[in-house]
Amino acid sequence: NxxxxxxxxxxxxxxxxxxxxxxxxxxxxxxxxxxxxxxxxxxxxxxxxxxxxxxxxxxxxxxxxxxxxxxxxLRRYIHFNDNQQCSESRDRFYKIRALFEMLREQCLLIPSTHKHSVYEVMVAYKGTRSGTLRQYIANKPDKWGFKLFCRASSSGIIHDLLLYQGASAFFNVALKPQMSVVFCENFFTSFNLVQYLHTALGVKCIDLIKRGCGACNFRAAEGVLAVKWFDNKCVNLLSNACGIMPFSTVKRWSKESRAKITILCPSLISAYNELKGGIDLSDMLVHMYKTPAKSRRWYLPLFGHILDLCIANSWLLYKRDSGLQNEKPMSLKRFCLAVAHSLNHSPPPEKTGYISRPSRPKPQTDVRYDNVGHWPLHCEKRGRCNLCPKGVSRWKCEKCNVFLLSSHVCCSIVSLAADVIHF
Incomplete structure (x- = not known):
């Protein structure tokens, strides 16, 4: 052995x-x-x-x-519509349509100004399983993917969105126009369209076809103004919302004088440049902490975009409301983590310095007061009360994971007195 x-x-x-x-x-x-x-x-x-x-x-x-x-x-079987009904629908985005329509309804409820920018947004997808739904735009960072038409205010908040699927893209969209000024690029613009929007729907448009230095010429007909302005290159515009007066001044680099010079700029240009950045801002925020959603199933990247857009829109609303209250807003990253921890029903990690005993993190407010699952749990070892510096207890809230004395309450309890449930 x-x-x-x-x-x-x-x-x-x-x-x-x-x-x-x-x-x-x-x-x-x-x-x-x-x-x-x-x-x-x-x-x-x-x-x-x-x-x-x-x-x-x-x-x-x-x-x-x-x-x-x-x-x-969960990732293998997550789904957003009934596959057995798919063949009966002429909607090519049937698998994800219901979720997009729910998001669109909520975006339409967000109060906004009467000035908007309209632009195309790409949701990256390089696969081939979506057929001709996948589009290609050469000047986009994500050249291959699904194309969305989005309407945003200058703050970056998306107020409306539409999935592009060719000629049938507007099959389920009911137009409810209000007096607005829409800033858009040449993809959406023609003389007949601008005239129709003005006479039939009362919608004002400003279009910048090409970027381009100070001479200006214009013609007006039937309520539509056509302007040609020379920047570094020729700039052509159509507008039924504002004209060229009053002129402002802008700085441009001159190759001849090798210095920046001051040139005249029509008011259309100033208005367009001020309002057109809403879509770009939203797109930047969506890509900062982008949800990983690569998959052979073509609709999962669209689901990831819905999730990211909800975070970006909600953070912009939170930031706007914080400004109205003269409060300093948290960063997008911390906001995203706070949402994630609330979804997970666990408190987020707090920053701790060089101290001997890190403080126990408090649960998120929406977890503390959700009235669900806050039951007392008896522990073998005592712990320090989370709400006072000296008290210790063997009882803690099972959900919030904090110790507390019978006289303290860490959270709300449904139909039971706090001193009873936490004793």
Whole structure:
């Protein structure tokens, strides 16, 4: 029989693990990960052995707990409409249409000014399973994808959106025009269209066909003004909303004098430049913390865009309301994390400095007062009350995960007195 000498003390599980998966192996992985990333990207990702250890920990967690498998299962079967009814619909965006219409209804409810910009937005998708729904626009950062027509105010808030599917794009859209000024580019503009919008619908338009230095010429007919202005290049405009007066001045670089010179600028240009940036602002915010939604199923990127657009719009509304209250708004990143933690019913991590004992984070307000699942949980070890500096208790709220004395309340409780439920 084999005999083994007993150790002086039993090492920890981590020490046993490091007997086999040595520091040398971890350093080897870090080195070759940096080497491979430099070969592929031109610049290493600069990982470290410590970060590789964190990476291994995540892999081990995934092997023990089933949350990743559950996430993959949800992602595999998440759906937005009944496939069995798909063949009966002439809507080519049937699989995602219901969700988009729900979002559109909410966007239309947002109060806005009477000045809007209309532009095309691309939702990136390089696959081929969507057929001719996928479009190509050469001057876009995302050249391949689904095209949306969006209407936004200058603040960047999207107030309306439309999925483009060719000639049938407007099959389910009811036009309800109001007196407005719409700023759009040449894709949406022709003389007959501008005239029709003015006479039939009362909608004012300003169009800038090409970017272009100070001479100006114009002609007017049937309520529509055509203007040619020379910037660095020729600029052509159509408008039934405002004219060329009063002129303002702008600075432009002159190759001849090798300095910036002052030139005259018609009021249409100033108005267009002031209001046209709403769509660009919204697009930038959507791409800052973009939801990863790559998939063979073509409608999942559109679902990701819905989620990102809701975050961008809601943050802009929050920022506007904070300004009205003279309060400093949180950043888009912290706002996004706060929404995520509220969806997850867990408190967000708080910044901690160099202190001996970090404070226990408080749950989000909408989690604290949702009246769901705040039950007392008795613990073997006592914990410090979350709401006072000296008190300790063996009871904590199961959902909020904070200790508290019987006289303190961490959250709202449905139909039960707080001193009873938290005692």
């Amino acid at each position: 084999s005999r083994f000498e007993p150790p002086e003390a039993v090492p920890s599980p981590f020490q046993y693990f490091k007997m086999l998966f040595t520091d040398e192996m971890i350093e080897h992985i870090a080195h070759h990960t940096n080497l491979y990333s430099a070969q592929e990207l031109g610049d290493p990702i600069k990982t470290s052995p410590e970060e590789i250890e964190h990476f291994l920990a995540i892999l081990l967690f995934m092997g023990v707990f089933d949350f990743l498998r559950r996430f993959q299962l």
